[in-house]
Each structure stands twice: as C-alpha cells, then as structure tokens.
Amino acid sequence: MSSRATRSGALALALIAASSFAGAAPDILTRAEWGARAPVMEMERNEPARLTIHHTATAPSPGRSLAEKLVSLQRFSQSEERLADGRLKVAWADIPYHFYIDVNGNVGEGREAAFIGDTNTDYDLHGHIGIVLEGNFEEAPPAPVQVEALVGLLASLAEEHGIPPGEIGGHRDYGQTLCPGKHLAALIPDIRRDVARALAR
Helix, strand or coil, X not given: CCHHHHHHHHHHHHHHHHHHCCCCCCCEECHHHHCCCCCXXXXXXXXXXXXXXXXXXXXXXXXXXXXXXXXXHHHHHCCCEECCCCCEECCCCXXXXXXXXXXXXXXXXXXXXXXXXXXXXXXXXXXXXXXXXXXXXXXXXXXXXXXXXXXXXXXXXXXXXXXXXXXXXXXXXXXXXXXXXXXXXXXXXXXHXXXXXXHHC
C-alpha cells in the first residue's frame, strides 16, 4: 500500500471519529498531578472568548508519559531557547498553551485558562484558550483518539466559558502559520458541528 493511501485511510478514520463522537468531557491531568512549577513572571489575565487549536509540529512520542511531556514543555517554555528555524525564543512565564492532548488521547492542563498564553507568531492572544495536539498534522492526520479527546474537551470548555462552537478555530485563522497543519485544519468544520451537538444534548 502506498504512503498516500495510508495517509488517506488515517484521515478517514479521524473524520469518522470527529463526526460520531458524543463529546464526553475527558479526564484531565492537572498541573498539580504532573508537577508543574510556578510561573516565572507575571501573566496577564484572560477573558476566554474563543477556542484555538494548535499542533506541536513535532514527531509524536507514544512511549513517553503525558507528565514527562508537560514537564519538558514547561522547562523549554520558561527558558530562552533557540528554535528549529534559528530564531531565539524569549523565556515565557509558563507553558504557552492551556491544554495539551498527547498522541494517546490523554489530556493535560497547561497554563491556567485565566491567563493569556504565548506565541512565536504575530497575533492577538486576548480571549484565546489554546489547545495543542501532539504531532505534525501538516504531514499526517491526528490519531482518532486525539480527535475524540479534542471534541470532548472543546465541548466542556465551550459550556464552562459560554463560548459558541463558531468560535472554534485553528491557529492559522489568526496568524501567519501552517499550524495546526492541513490534516487537522480539515477536521475543524466537523469538530465544530460535533461540539454543537454535544452542547445541545
């Protein structure tokens, strides 16, 4: 079987997941449970108004625990680091995203949603709750379990903060970036629809 056919099959599975999942809220690994450090600088308060989807743009690591990944991401985020494209990233107060969904569909709490996130791209982060999925979805589709977890998390957050499904979007809807990758971006209309269904129930 060709790699193109394999990718098409994986995308079909993700589409099925996005169109059929009931939207149950997933279990979330809290900051206390994964051992988060305190923010290293003051953060600006956030008033959530939209839900924004990202990808890590890295190869997934199914063998590492979610806690390990979050600890590593926080360490990177709070340090001045050189990015893959050579740019220097300044130190941030904390993890830039509010939630992290790993390749196994596990969900972890990142930065508290009460505070505005951070970004390496140029867009206004006020009002955004950022959710990042592990993987590079410019190259391959997300795992169906990730899509299921994403729909459930979005429905829960939409209900909690009074955010309509129409305010669910991808990073590239707001900044000059490929994020969250073409394969995940293609699922967003179905994801919005399933979140709306979950809220209606």
